[in-house]
Amino acid sequence: MTEITFRALHAEDAACLRLMLYHAIYVPPGDVPPPLTIVDQPDIARYIADFGQRAGDSGVLALADGVCIGAAWVRLMEGYGFIAADVPELSIALVPEYRGQGIGSQLLDRVLAALRSEFTHISLSVSLDNPAKRLYERIGFQEWAINAGTATMRLTLPPAAE
Numbered sequence: 001m002t003e004i005t006f007r008a009l010h011a012e013d014a015a016c017l018r019l020m021l022y023h024a025i026y027v028p029p030g031d032v033p034p035p036l037t038i039v040d041q042p043d044i045a046r047y048i049a050d051f052g053q054r055a056g057d058s059g060v061l062a063l064a065d066g067v068c069i070g071a072a073w074v075r076l077m078e079g080y081g082f083i084a085a086d087v088p089e090l091s092i093a094l095v096p097e098y099r100g101q102g103i104g105s106q107l108l109d110r111v112l113a114a115l116r117s118e119f120t121h122i123s124l125s126v127s128l129d130n131p132a133k134r135l136y137e138r139i140g141f142q143e144w145a146i147n148a149g150t151a152t153m154r155l156t157l158p159p160a161a162e
């Protein structure tokens, strides 16, 4: 049976992170997926450029029998889900074969738990018709703004346990 494990994301995981950034791009049903090189466009590449080297960068990888199959990460940046300079933006994706099995929820639990001591809020951007929005709402993200079919959402983190 496939063993799913989790570990902290490091700067050396750049290739995996690039692939997960690609999988994080929402493709509506019936649309042709973009080429992988879309992640090199500056507005997308900024989510992972030199990841691990800036204050506020952190994330968790999911591995299946040691192979990277998913990631959730945050970065302080003026991305599509920008709310404020001290609110990191969350990104998350799994390769398609591992979706809908609870792995994304576990990734979110892990990445968010690690942020409580440092931040009070987390933001993200999600298409209104992306089923992932239901997952975000279930764990407490609330709509902050809506623009052109996309929601910016915000989560208030509970304080870290003493």
Ligand SMILES: CC(C)(COP(=O)(O)OP(=O)(O)OC[C@H]1O[C@@H](n2cnc3c(N)ncnc32)[C@H](O)[C@@H]1OP(=O)(O)O)[C@@H](O)C(=O)NCCC(=O)NCCS
Pocket: 023, 024, 025, 026, 092, 093, 094, 095, 098, 099, 100, 101, 102, 103, 104, 105, 106, 125, 126, 127, 130, 131, 132, 133, 134, 135, 136
């Ligand atoms: C979003 C994602 C990381 C969630 O991880 P997951 O392991 O599939 O999620 P879980 O099994 O823990 O939880 C199920 C929830 O995930 C979401 N989900 C499930 N399959 C999904 C899919 N193919 N695409 C988007 N969201 C999905 C739904 O909200 C689902 O809740 P529901 O059962 O009420 O519909 C994963 O589905 C994924 O990589 N999706 C494509 C990339 C993406 O949309 N990233 C977010 C961009 S804002």
